[in-house]
Amino acid sequence: MKETVLIAGLGLIGGSLALNMKEHDNMRIIGYDANKSTLEYCKMNGITDETYDNFAEAVKQADICILAAPVSVTVGLIKELDTIALNKDILVTDVSSVKGPVMDAAKNLTNERISFIGGHPMAGSHKKGIQAAKQHLFENAIYVLSPSNENMEEHIAKLKALLTPTKCKFLILEPEEHDEMTGVISHFPHLIASSLVQQAKNWQQKHPYIPKLAAGGFRDITRIASSNPSLWKDIFFQNKQKMSRLLTDWIEEMNHLKQLIDEGSEDEMQEYLQLAKNYRDGLDSAKRGALYTTYDIYVDIFDQPGALLRVIELLAEHEISISNIEILEIREGITGVLRLSFQNDNDRQLSHAILRKNKYDTVIQE
Numbered sequence: 001m002k003e004t005v006l007i008a009g010l011g012l013i014g015g016s017l018a019l020n021m022k023e024h025d026n027m028r029i030i031g032y033d034a035n036k037s038t039l040e041y042c043k044m045n046g047i048t049d050e051t052y053d054n055f056a057e058a059v060k061q062a063d064i065c066i067l068a069a070p071v072s073v074t075v076g077l078i079k080e081l082d083t084i085a086l087n088k089d090i091l092v093t094d095v096s097s098v099k100g101p102v103m104d105a106a107k108n109l110t111n112e113r114i115s116f117i118g119g120h121p122m123a124g125s126h127k128k129g130i131q132a133a134k135q136h137l138f139e140n141a142i143y144v145l146s147p148s149n150e151n152m153e154e155h156i157a158k159l160k161a162l163l164t165p166t167k168c169k170f171l172i173l174e175p176e177e178h179d180e181m182t183g184v185i186s187h188f189p190h191l192i193a194s195s196l197v198q199q200a201k202n203w204q205q206k207h208p209y210i211p212k213l214a215a216g217g218f219r220d221i222t223r224i225a226s227s228n229p230s231l232w233k234d235i236f237f238q239n240k241q242k243m244s245r246l247l248t249d250w251i252e253e254m255n256h257l258k259q260l261i262d263e264g265s266e267d268e269m270q271e272y273l274q275l276a277k278n279y280r281d282g283l284d285s286a287k288r289g290a291l292y293t294t295y296d297i298y299v300d301i302f303d304q305p306g307a308l309l310r311v312i313e314l315l316a317e318h319e320i321s322i323s324n325i326e327i328l329e330i331r332e333g334i335t336g337v338l339r340l341s342f343q344n345d346n347d348r349q350l351s352h353a354i355l356r357k358n359k360y361d362t363v364i365q366e
């Protein structure tokens with residue numbers, strides 16, 4: 001018998017999961033979304049077998065439900081779940097970036113037909129919506145699971161089997177520790193990235209040339225400020241206490257740095273930078289770690305845009321997909337460096353070999 005999986009919220013993450021669900025032979029994929037054109041897109045592109053614009057109607061069909069809407073919407077859907085008359089058991093999970101409010105809502109569920117395991121794939125992008133969905137989005141990423149009570153081994157095994165096509169690595173975490181850690185390494189950095197951009201924007205009034213000077217460093221550290229504002233606003237407020245605590249710590253840290261600058265404490269500053277460098281260089285993520293799993297190569301290019309196009313064409317001819325392209329240190333008519341990111345090491349090694357064979361000077365970033 002075919003099992004039915006419902007994906008509620010068919011945006012970047014829900015859509016990418018739907019594409020992974022298609023890898024299962026015996027699965028009927030149904031979708032629910034508040035946006036009619038998203039449902040239309042899913043139907044037209046065969047991403048789902050059926051679509052619904054009514055959550056209750058869709059849930060009644062499902063054996064498994066993946067809630068992939070914005071965090072606050074997901075909390076609302078869990079509450080709504082408890083009001084729906086179900087005539088079969090259902091395993092429910094979510095993908096929310098914040099686990100506290102979701103798990104609180106799940107713990108209040110009274111319908112014994114519902115088993116809830118919180119989930120969070122630690123991979124994504126700055127894009128939003130179904131059109132940005134990609135099957136390979138989660139490859140090698142960590143997928144956090146938070147069971148809502150004990151003795152859920154069987155359900156956990158079922159969920160892991162369901163998510164096998166994503167090629168994620170699973171990690172069980174308590175909601176509290178999850179929200180504190182993701183607050184530190186994901187949510188808070190978004191806030192800081194946006195504040196750095198705002199600062200540059202303010203200074204631009206005095207120095208109109210600022211955008212032209214914004215080079216690799218500024219672009220690297222502010223990349224995530226280009227993410228979906230409504231999604232991140234929601235994340236910040238759903239993880240409000242942790243964000244507020246991190247802001248307090250950060251302001252203290254900035255005051256300390258201001259003091260070092262004002263007092264000319266060069267040795268202390270050197271030590272501060274050295275310790276930060278040591279920690280950063282040793283980070284797991286620098287060696288294919290938790291969040292930023294990218295596989296990069298650097299390519300020297302000369303006469304662009306011709307050279308740029310040729311590099312992309314060469315890789316496309318070999319059906320290698322590039323997950324990100326960035327041009328670093330470009331000056332008109334002079335050598336530039338192209339940073340190409342791939343989803344996995346295989347694609348990176350293959351691209352390296354192809355480009356070298358075609359006389360491009362490429363370097364692999366470890």
Ligand SMILES: NC(=O)C1=CN([C@@H]2O[C@H](COP(=O)(O)OP(=O)(O)OC[C@H]3O[C@@H](n4cnc5c(N)ncnc54)[C@H](O)[C@@H]3O)[C@@H](O)[C@H]2O)C=CC1
Binds near residue numbers: 010070074123
């Ligand atoms: N964007 C990212 O990089 C990551 C996001 N997440 C989590 O995934 C969830 C979804 O995020 P994205 O896919 O990035 O957002 P998205 O904006 O691409 O997709 C959200 C989808 O939810 C739908 N939606 C909004 N309100 C709805 C409602 N009331 N009822 C039904 N559908 C509704 C939207 O129409 C849209 O299709 C969020 O909880 C987020 O925290 C998790 C990992 C990474």
Ligand SMILES: O=C(O)C(=O)Cc1ccc(O)cc1
Binds near residue numbers: 096097121186224291
């Ligand atoms: O941290 C980021 O900005 C990312 O690049 C991807 C991401 C976004 C949101 C998440 O909940 C988990 C991962």
